[in-house]
Amino acid sequence: MTAIDNIAQANTRYAATFPGPRSRHPRLKLTVITCMDSRLDLFGALGLEVGDAHLIRNAGGIPTDDVLRSLAISQRAMGTSEVVLAHHTECGMAGFDDDAFRAELEAESGQAPTWRVPGFDDVYDDLRRSVETVRTCPWLPNRDHVRGFLFDVATGVLHEVS
Template sequence: MATSSTDILLNNNGRYAGGDTLHRASHPGMQPIRPSKRVAVLACMDARLDVEDLLGLQTGEAHVIRNAGGVVTGDALRSLIISHHLLDTREFILVHHTRCGMLAFTDDLLKAGLEGDPASEKMLAQATGRAFANCGKCASSPEAFHAFRGQPEPLDAAPDAANRQRLEWDVRRGMSAILNHAWLPTQGPDAITVRGFVYDVDTGLLDEVSYPGPMTAAG
């Protein structure tokens, strides 16, 4: 079986975690618009993740889409559909990571804090270690913050079995959203593949998340 681009990038990640520098930061000159590895990566916006470095990607090889949590939102799906159908990417990679800020709150808690609920403000301040300044107003957007399901924990909490499970739940939900989307084919000559990972910000290594599998506490 031919080695996939994702497998090559995983090998690069092992070298990165071992201290190798694979990404070349210099401008490469003129390149085609289509990503040469036919890969699209959806990753968290966390400042500790340099996606090109940790995957050993070069400029022009992949689309890199980022948001808070690396969540498969409607806008992320918009980008992935365009990436596939117009720019010929075939392999999608989802990257969540340890110590993620999306583990430190719930959607309702953050909304209440922003609107001025004192108890919520206090909880958010305790979780983040900074003064939380409310806005004292309601807003219709964003409709959701997509905090990870489960019991919130302090910001930047050390990895453990409980928060690892919460990360894996969300990776699988993202994979499911892609694999079951009407406009992202999983069979035939135009099929895409999806693989999901949790990146350890302490070691630099990616760990693959099995799919299918549990997406909530009830499975």
């Protein structure tokens, strides 16, 4: 059985107990931007329930153009007003070589990606930079309540980074 078969079966069990529809407008008016890392259980770690917040994930939790597009929609069309950026320890983007990765993709496919894959050397500096990127984004009407946290994948503890 494949992983996809397993999730299809799990969904059958889940749907049987699903409590029904919720508003598309997040109840907490919160957006969380974080990494796609499978070790991050956002609902458990942040005490969230389905319908509480928008969750935007990518490699590194970096506020790329696409993340800022989604965040602008979240705020302008769905009424969110607070943003949490949650980066984490042992991130695969730490020390990631964007130029080498792009060269590898181009060598294998014959086509260079149109996007960049920014890595970072210091997760704390990257988190501060990410918070500043959101706070200064001109397309966002709500930039006063933006905070950054580092999730420790070994302990589950969330530390605020200022």
